[in-house]
Amino acid sequence: MALDAAVQGLGVALDSSSIAAGHLHHGRLKKVFDERWCVKVEAHFLVCPQRHLQRDEVANFIEWIREHAACPQRAVLADPSGSSLRSARLSEDNGSARNRP
Numbered sequence: 001m002a003l004d005a006a007v008q009g010l011g012v013a014l015d016s017s018s019i020a021a022g023h024l025h026h027g028r029l030k031k032v033f034d035e036r037w038c039v040k041v042e043a044h045f046l047v048c049p050q051r052h053l054q055r056d057e058v059a060n061f062i063e064w065i066r067e068h069a070a071c072p073q074r075a076v077l078a079d080p081s082g083s084s085l086r087s088a089r090l091s092e093d094n095g096s097a098r099n100r101p
Helices: 002-007 017-025 050-054 056-070 072-077 085-092
Strands: none
Touching: 002 017, 050 056
8 A cells, every 4th residue: 555655646655675666667666765775574474364274265375475485576577557467477377377366
């Protein structure tokens, strides 16, 4: 939400470089500080109730997170304003998309 507000000209946002990368790449946002002021995050935690781990939607999301955490350049080039990651995966998989968020 903070990035969306910043894109709309409503202020500044403090967020992950990988999450903001699409907006930066497409010129919708500009960096305020250089890398000297970046905070490095060593870990992220994905949590949910135990009973949800058996749901297909949750399993698909966990798989998607694992793939993109291992390969952050995919996330960096994603355009958060509209092009879906699923359509990007279609071209990578030669048209055979798996069920993705």
